Amino acid sequence: MKIASYEASTLLIPEDDPLADMPEEVGRKRPIVILRLRTDSGIEGIGVTFYGGAMTGSLRVAAEELAALTVGEDPMRIEHIVAKLNNGTGDSCGPGGLYQLALSAIDVALWDIKGKALGQPLWKLLGGHRDRVPTYASGSLRRGLTDDQAQKAAAILVRKGFKEMKTQMALPGNPTIADEIRRVRVVREAIGPDIRLMCDINQRWRPEQAIDIGSRIEDVGLFWLEDVTRADDFQGLARITAALKTPIAGGEYVYGIEPFRQMIQMHSVDIPMIDICRAGGVTPWMKIAGMAEAFNLPVVSHVMPEILCHLIAACPNGLTVEYMPWMLCLYEETPAIEDGMMVLPDKPGLGLTFDEKAIAAFRA
Numbered sequence: 001m002k003i004a005s006y007e008a009s010t011l012l013i014p015e016d017d018p019l020a021d022m023p024e025e026v027g028r029k030r031p032i033v034i035l036r037l038r039t040d041s042g043i044e045g046i047g048v049t050f051y052g053g054a055m056t057g058s059l060r061v062a063a064e065e066l067a068a069l070t071v072g073e074d075p076m077r078i079e080h081i082v083a084k085l086n087n088g089t090g091d092s093c094g095p096g097g098l099y100q101l102a103l104s105a106i107d108v109a110l111w112d113i114k115g116k117a118l119g120q121p122l123w124k125l126l127g128g129h130r131d132r133v134p135t136y137a138s139g140s141l142r143r144g145l146t147d148d149q150a151q152k153a154a155a156i157l158v159r160k161g162f163k164e165m166k167t168q169m170a171l172p173g174n175p176t177i178a179d180e181i182r183r184v185r186v187v188r189e190a191i192g193p194d195i196r197l198m199c200d201i202n203q204r205w206r207p208e209q210a211i212d213i214g215s216r217i218e219d220v221g222l223f224w225l226e227d228v229t230r231a232d233d234f235q236g237l238a239r240i241t242a243a244l245k246t247p248i249a250g251g252e253y254v255y256g257i258e259p260f261r262q263m264i265q266m267h268s269v270d271i272p273m274i275d276i277c278r279a280g281g282v283t284p285w286m287k288i289a290g291m292a293e294a295f296n297l298p299v300v301s302h303v304m305p306e307i308l309c310h311l312i313a314a315c316p317n318g319l320t321v322e323y324m325p326w327m328l329c330l331y332e333e334t335p336a337i338e339d340g341m342m343v344l345p346d347k348p349g350l351g352l353t354f355d356e357k358a359i360a361a362f363r364a
């Protein structure tokens, strides 16, 4: 079996909030790139990547230029192909930036092909630790909502059966410490003590602010506090992690494998969060998860639950899947949630089929 052809497209998908229906800005669109790799035996593997923003057109071209190097290669030899792509870009275009994001789409598509060729779902190919995984509602309880809206949205998520959900602090404007603390407390009030609650800062605090505010909310019982300061300040993160009882999660902004070694060795986080696009695909994602396992750390996923559920289910230290529903609209069907858990599909590969009508409508 050989890779015969490829096709990449730029799409503009709606930035809505399908979980609680409180979108930040009605009508706003998110640019993404989808990739199809086709083999001479008729198998099509799919990949999705983004974070290109205004450079999404360049990201599509980067994916096409890398995909061109896969033509004629055996899709089962993924490490061989990745080495060829590295070599083809002079071994110095990555890791990091557009190269890594484009590589990710290719690697994901290759794993999809491998699963389809072997007739096995990806989560089983990668280890098959569990056939259902915990998941948390994400993207609804944002910092831009009023307290009242946040409480209403939280109640909707509980009614929908979510047992875990994430909110945000580092409120817009010039919030006082009291404002920040009030927000996380009103969300906790709305959901009760038994729902797992995470809170994302998205790199917006200074280390001393994180320690100050974080220590005042320890009684809220957060499951984790995420990206409390700049993602590349591994030492600052380590100070915060040492100072707070609440577990610190982070890593979604980190590119490639090696920086995770630094983060883990410096005890920068309690819970590494691995983004598949920035990691560079399934292959490096699983290596980072294995590295964390050796340090007795759990790992969590970032966005694209329809793909990342496979990876969290595969590894023994996978903790929970971020149910960020941004990309669900791309597919005919996505994994079900039962009793707060994502149910892994039996279909081969990713188990996902593009909804061609939707794709046509989103085409940029």
Ligand SMILES: [Mg+2]
Pocket: 200, 202, 226, 227, 252
């Ligand atoms: Mg985050």
